[in-house]
Amino acid sequence: MDRPSSRSKQTHAASDGKWPTVPGQYPQTSVFPWPNISAPKPQQRSPSPVVVDPTVEKLLQWSAGIDKRIVEINQKLEFLLHETKAFRGMETHYKKLQEQTALGTNLANSCQRLDIHQQNILDTVQKLGKTMKQVESLSHDIDRLKGGNEVTVSIKPTR
Structure with a gap:
């Protein structure tokens, strides 16, 4: 009563249509090349000296200046937010002073x-x-x- 197992039949096709020939392999579903971890690691090259174009340098300085200005603007906005909250607190206090007491004053x-x-x-x-x-x-x-x-x-x- 030995029946062939359904696993031995390869009726389903993978995304590229290639089924593995060796047991334990999985069908390749993407074209991303996986690195071979058994291969020796490539030697790292020494970093080459960086040559910066003057226009790139100007652009980087301009960008740094903009970043500095953004930080200053954020600080000013935080200060204004704090002052606004304090003013709203005083406003609320003075609005409460306009309320009437039990005697009507x-x-x-x-x-x-x-x-x-x-x-x-x-x-x-x-x-x-x-x-x-x-x-x-x-x-x-x-x-x-x-x-x-x-x-x-x-x-x-x-x-």
């Missing part, structure tokens, strides 16, 4: 009012400091004049 107005209140508080503290100095001076005068006699002191408000 704009945040910008609220900030201005806070600045006015802060200035009023600073003015009040300065006036309080002057008043404290006056009170301290008057209390020293009273202690000095007191010496057993009754002294009446009246302070007139100055506004």
Whole structure:
């Protein structure tokens, strides 16, 4: 019952129509010449001196100049992008200042009012400091004049 195997039959044609004659070979499907790895390696030649044409040299210098300019332009674009992002951040901050608070006032107005209140508080503290100095001076005068006699002191408000 020995049947011939289907592998022994070569009914399929390769792309160039040549089937291998030795078992284990594959049909050649491309025209690319593969290097023979069993062959000795060719000796490398010493590099010949390079002779550069003056026009090629000018072209290379021009190309290097363009590359340098492109790098400078990219740096400037990065700087502008950074500045734009910073400006957009400030823009967003100031837009938020235009929003209204729960009491219906704009945040910008609220900030201005806070600045006015802060200035009023600073003015009040300065006036309080002057008043404290006056009170301290008057209390020293009273202690000095007191010496057993009754002294009446009246302070007139100055506004």
